[in-house]
Amino acid sequence: xxxxxxxxxxxxxxxxxxYPEEAKSIKGVFFIVHGHTCSKELYYxxxxxxxxxxxxxxxxxxxxxxxxxxxxEPYQSGQDYEKTMAMPEVIKKTAIDLSNLxxxxxxxxxxxxxxxxxxxxxxxVYQMPKYxxxxxxxxxxxxxxxxxxxxxxxxxxxxxxxxxxEISSILVELENSDSIxxxxxxxxxxxxxxxxxxxxxxxxxxxxxxxxxGYLNIHYKDFPVGHTxxxxxxxxxEDFIRENI
Numbered sequence: 001x002x003x004x005x006x007x008x009x010x011x012x013x014x015x016x017x018x019y020p021e022e023a024k025s026i027k028g029v030f031f032i033v034h035g036h037t038c039s040k041e042l043y044y045x046x047x048x049x050x051x052x053x054x055x056x057x058x059x060x061x062x063x064x065x066x067x068x069x070x071x072x073e074p075y076q077s078g079q080d081y082e083k084t085m086a087m088p089e090v091i092k093k094t095a096i097d098l099s100n101l102x103x104x105x106x107x108x109x110x111x112x113x114x115x116x117x118x119x120x121x122x123x124x125v126y127q128m129p130k131y132x133x134x135x136x137x138x139x140x141x142x143x144x145x146x147x148x149x150x151x152x153x154x155x156x157x158x159x160x161x162x163x164x165x166e167i168s169s170i171l172v173e174l175e176n177s178d179s180i181x182x183x184x185x186x187x188x189x190x191x192x193x194x195x196x197x198x199x200x201x202x203x204x205x206x207x208x209x210x211x212x213x214g215y216l217n218i219h220y221k222d223f224p225v226g227h228t229x230x231x232x233x234x235x236x237x238e239d240f241i242r243e244n245i
Contacts, residue, residue, distance in 0.1 A: 003059070015040065018049045026057065030116060033125065040063045055238065058106075064097075085167050088170040114241070117140055144203065193224050194225055197227040
């Protein structure tokens with residue numbers, strides 16, 4: 001293991017910190033955000049914590065709202081549809097938690113600020129520019145920028161219209177204006193073209209629209225895989241960050 005791990009709790013949020021071996025040369029902070037029904041545990045992120053610390057970042061993994069060590073219903077005993085209906089609130093509150101953690105505890109680490117998320121964590125990464133300016137890296141993996149569309153395309157047939165109506169107001173809250181994204185932020189979007197959980201078309205349409213509008217720091221790459229993060233994806237992320245540090 002090429003990094004030092006510290007388990008802590010800040011404002012009742014369980015956290016894992018991964019410090020580079022050469023702590024004096026920290027280049028900044030990278031928050032990594034897990035998927036739905038997962039947790040902050042590093043094995044959910046493959047080799048990404050090691051890759052990011054090797055690049056010189058302090059890596060911070062937190063338990064999302066109602067997940068991991070702060071698990072609450074419906075994630076303890078609820079049915080799948082209840083968890084699916086709870087996810088928009090989890091996304092909103094976790095994004096707020098992340099912004100507060102950075103502003104109140106990690107802002108003193110001079111250098112670059114990055115967010116990387118997988119699946120639900122990817123959804124959250126797209127939300128972060130609502131709360132924080134001057135984000136250097138946004139890396140959503142197998143996530144959706146348009147959550148209202150995501151639920152309509154991928155969840156509506158499972159939930160049914162009455163349940164969709166129940167969560168319609170928070171899905172509207174989670175809608176993003178293109179204007180929240182700063183042209184200087186480096187974004188790498190990674191998707192799987194065979195993903196039947198989060199369709200790549202949601203992110204590809206976002207990328208195409210933003211690129212046509214002049215956001216040339218937004219990059220998109222997809223792979224012929226399902227809802228997973230592969231070693232090739234990890235290498236693509238490492239190369240992208242290395243080129244833009």
